Amino acid sequence: MTSRMPLISDEQRRARVGRRHLLAPAERAAAVEEVAGAVVGLHASDAATVYLSACARLAEPSAAEVERALYEDVTLVKLLSMRRTIFAVTEEFAPYVSASSARAIAARERATLLKHLREFAEGWDERRLAETERAVLAALERRGEATTGELGADVPALRETMLMSAGKPYEAKQSVGSRLLRLLASDGHVRRCRPRGSWLSSSYPWAPVPPWRDVPVREAKAEVVRRWLAAYGPATVEDVKWWTGWTLGDTRKALADVAAEDVRLAGGVAGLVLPGDAERVVEPEPWAALLPGLDLTTMGWRVRDWYLRAEDVPALFDRAGNAGPTVWWCGRVVGGWAQRPDGEVVWRLFSDLGAEAEAAIGAEAARLAGWLGEVRVTPRFRTPLERELVSGV
Structure with missing residues (x-):
């Protein structure tokens, strides 16, 4: 890399985050599909994250707007895809995500499920698994939508269980139904419908999904990288590999297919952007x-030192690397927040940022509390600072 290569400073990277991730107020979107498109996909491993992430970027935040896209218009689709993480992506983008990542994950999930069925259940083989999948899809076509429990009335095999880690302190039973429906979702055959209960509920029915158009794997990977660099670039090869969960070879091939250009980042680090x-x-x-x-x-980059101080990581992340709720100011993580049982949104900053920052953060907290109303949110993965704030420590 030479000094002739363009230099993109950390300040410029943070400016891009404000604009391209729709976090600066002037950039906020009118519809949740715009949000998902701008940031490639919304994390959906925790049901609440989709709503909170989308509403942080909507000019007029509301859970109803997110529900419209997920369950009424079905313009957002949840897929187990990059890094074996569930993402909510636009319907238009879903075939690329499926071909680039979800299909391969589904193949591994099927092999793992079949292995577990053979080891921990009775009478299962590849043929019976395929027959059960077909029976589930037929039942869903008749019903329109149904929970896993409801489908068990039509397909009794779903009610069978696998005894995992028998005889050990952590032995547990897993239902065949929960694993099989997740597999069918990974394969793009079914989708989650509106939850039974509030939008925070993890109890939801399933519905069949019309087949997506087939996209060649290489083309799909290139399209995922093109959209990702448009939103997250500049980035390192390590960032792209980590975010996608692909091999280094596949990552480099996709970067070459989009003709990614070299740039310099702070400290002389090699970065990449889309052409121009x-x-x-x-x-x-x-x-x-x-x-x-x-x-x-x-969670957008593997290397985060340009927006997140290393000393703040233990307070904001759990031991598995899952991020908790964060407070941002002009492209930097500057603290954390939580919602207490009475609904109050509280936060803590890691340093004194001045009156302007504190006023802006307070306004965002009020905005968040306003659209949440009576809803109480507890993150799926709890972190030290979030727990402290909830308890009032």
């Missing part, structure tokens, strides 16, 4: 954001 995307971005007006656990921006 090294130009300076106008910095947005100062902005604050309260982002939820697992938010796509917090």
Whole structure:
């Protein structure tokens, strides 16, 4: 790498986050599909994250807007895909995500499930698994939608269980139904419908999905990388490999297919952007954001030192590397937040940022509490600072 390569400073990277991730108030979107498209996909491993991430980027935040896209218009689709993480992506983008990542994951999930069925259940082989899948899909076609429990009335095999780790302190029974429906979702045959209960509920029915158009794997991987670099570039090869969960070879091939260009990052680190995307971005007006656990921006890069101090990581992440709720100021993580049982949204900053920042963060907390109303949110993966804030420590 030579000094002639364009330099993109950390300040410029943070400016891009404010604009391209729709976090600066002037950039906020009118519809949740715009949000998902701008950031490639919304993390959906925790049901609440989709709503909180989307509403942080909507000009008029509301759970109803997210539900419209997920369950009424079905313009957002949840897929077990990159890094074996569930993402909510636009219907238009779903075939690329499926071909690039979800199909391969589904193949591994099928092999694992079949192995477990043979080891921990009775009378299962590849043929019976395939027959059960067909029976489930036929039942869903008749019903329109149904929970796993409801489908068990039509397909009794779903009610069977596997005894995992028998005789050990952590032995547990897993239902065949829960594993098989997840597999069918990974394969793109079924989707989650509106939860039974509030939008935080993990109890939901399933519905069949019309077949997506077939996309060649190499083309799909290139399209995923193109969209990702448009939202997250500049980035390192390590960032791209980590985010996608692909092999280094597949990552480099996709970067070559989109003709990614070399740039310099702070400290002489090698970075990549899409062709022609090294130009300076106008910095947005100062902005604050309260982002939820697992938010796509917090979890967007493998190397995070340009927006997150190493000393703050233990307070904001759990031991598995899952991000908790974070407070942002002008492209940096500056603290954490939580919602207490009485509904109050509280936060803690790691340093004194001045009156302007505190006022902006307070306004975002009020905005969040306003659209949440009576809803109480507890992150799926709890972190030290979030727990402290909830308890009032």
